[in-house]
């Protein structure tokens with residue numbers, strides 16, 4: 001021990017942190033990722049499939065040429081152009097890459113943040129919008145979705161847009177955790193009515209096969225977000241914003257240099273050269289989503305919601321959600337318990353579509369505990 005003694009674990013350190021750290025931050029709980037060792041992991045919208053062995057060999061061989069002593073390409077030119085082609089992004093629009101689309105959400109909110117500014121989201125939706133708004137001290141206005149089918153409540157949205165004048169509106173398409181696509185005419189009405197930017201988050205594009213990409217050029221206040229995570233590359237952390245240069249050039253100014261590391265840039269470009277592998281995997285997931293939804297719907301007491309993503313939201317009889325969740329966990333099946341997270345998610349659970357044998361194991365375990 002140094003001559004100063006062990007101060008780091010003292011109550012003095014606690015007191016100093018309490019003085020220095022913002023109250024809003026001290027009130028937060030850290031983002032919790034449950035342990036999943038030895039579990040059938042159906043909680044995080046991951047693609048369950050790994051790569052064919054020959055593709056792994058080819059990748060490992062190509063990695064020899066990667067120079068980790070150098071900084072990454074700060075603008076990720078090569079990957080950006082490949083993503084532009086792969087996604088069919090219009091030539092007049094820009095792409096901005098992030099360390100996952102989470103980082104792009106953070107950059108967008110940071111770029112707009114100022115005292116009195118607000119962001120607006122339907123609710124329930126992806127929790128990161130609200131969390132990041134809190135991190136940067138921006139108010140997040142949450143407008144409830146309609147309770148019966150999680151569609152947009154257009155009367156409430158219109159009122160909220162006019163009343164709160166939000167700098168940014170986030171719409172997840174399909175929505176997480178509900179899985180549904182909002183009506184196109186509702187989305188367009190919001191883009192037209194919104195006083196500021198509208199971000200359409202297409203994280204589940206591979207499973208929805210519906211997009212606003214072809215409508216980007218028609219509006220001066222629209223950005224589309226995509227990610228490679230749900231497609232099958234969650235470990236790489238690569239997200240993409242597509243939009244008019246006027247927007248992305250501003251947001252790019254507050255991006256930290258080298259936000260996309262060399263290994264991620266290289267591997268994402270390599271993966272895009274093997275797009276058919278991912279196309280097959282996501283087609284299998286879409287097929288198995290149908291199987292899983294039908295099996296769930298056949299169980300007594302379960303209400304299943306239509307999904308255009310790689311997960312399914314379902315409700316179990318009142319008062320049983322946490323019990324069902326824990327019992328599944330005891331049987332080594334990990335899903336997501338949404339009960340208690342939002343008034344409209346009472347008794348709701350969310351399961352990610354896995355491999356056929358994983359889906360079967362989940363259904364078997366669910367039948368055993370219900």
Ligand SMILES: *Cc1c(COP(=O)(O)O)cnc(C)c1O
Pocket residue numbers: 045099100101102103126172175176201203226227228229230234237238239
């Ligand atoms: C998973 C998810 C993201 C985050 O994706 P990353 O690219 O892995 O950061 C963004 N938006 C929605 C709606 C998601 O469900």
